[in-house]
Amino acid sequence: MTECAVILAGGQANRMGGGDKGRLMLGDQSLIERVIERITPQVDAVVLNANGDLSRFEDLGLPLVADSIGEFPGPLAGVLAGMDWAAEQGHEWLISVAADTPCFPRDLAVRLAQGDTPVILAATPDPERGRLPQPTFGRWQVSLRHELRASLNDGVRKIRQWTQAQGETLVVFGEDDFFNINTPEDLAWAEQHLK
Template sequence: MTERVLGTILAGGQARRMGGGDKGRLDLGGQSLIAEVIRRLTPQCGAVVLNANGDPGRFADLGLPVVADSIAGHPGPLAGVLAGMDHAAAAGFSHVLTAAADTPFVPHDLGARLAASAKGKPIALCATREEGRLIRQPTFGLWPVALRDDLRAALQDGVSKVVVWADRHGYALAEFATDPHDPFFNVNTPADLELARRIWQGMTAG
């Protein structure tokens, strides 16, 4: 299925808790957060694009197409999913695989496990478990391009939460372990960045 999937890295957030700017550009320890996401996602997809707003030229060094939200007002990650779907439809892909630009430990088998979990459901989302409770990770999902017009209409009607829209169609969950670290850990604060750097150093030591 890999060749039919368009990877879409969501970088449309405004990074208020980090003082603004592109969080994905933060240094992990010799590599930016987004560069590590690209490295992990690329083998899982037929192609990869970056969803970001503003001047696309600031990402020219990454060598990826940049697709902007088509819905105004920064409505959140669903707008990025739609941007990926629109690009995928034009390029002949059947699905979009999403990951956030500030999550450098995204699983190497993200797409495969989401596809395996779908079992007839149109959408598959990631989840982790905390103290016995399942925690959805809706920024990470496998989305059929066939639902893009429905998603566009939902966004135009004011729907912004991923799970609210996904609930309308039904979705499966692929559960990922959080030991030795949370694969969906995202960098929101300076303290998060320091923790991510320590995890990264531990993974790359030696």
């Protein structure tokens, strides 16, 4: 296996009132600690993507990378930062996961590897649309980083706009596998269900 993972923690958490959403506590662990615990056994290495003063994450013991494209262009810029780091480390594939989704599948990387395209995204069943993509959870061929950088510099911001152009594959997981915490109500719900 020559793949690593990037944890996307570069968002602004506007619906949560700002700050680092991944630092919110869920039970006795922060969201980001739960994410690290889940993804680490699945890959060879893990890097954290964040913006601002990266030293605030040094206690996690992970390599840290910031977006190379300015003005908070969104998760695609975090994927690019992860790809650049992965290339420096000699990895061919990058798995992306979100810092606010603490209970994603423990076999995420294995199942995404079943796709046969340069970009594979996780999806969940949707009664109306069939499959609902979970675009911050994906498997990305690191060699695409130059194309991704050019697209970001051309103004592309939506993940699916770019992944569909790469001929994405969707791998369907369970209905609740990617419950993410965007609001205080989401966190309260997660705390209830953790018990």
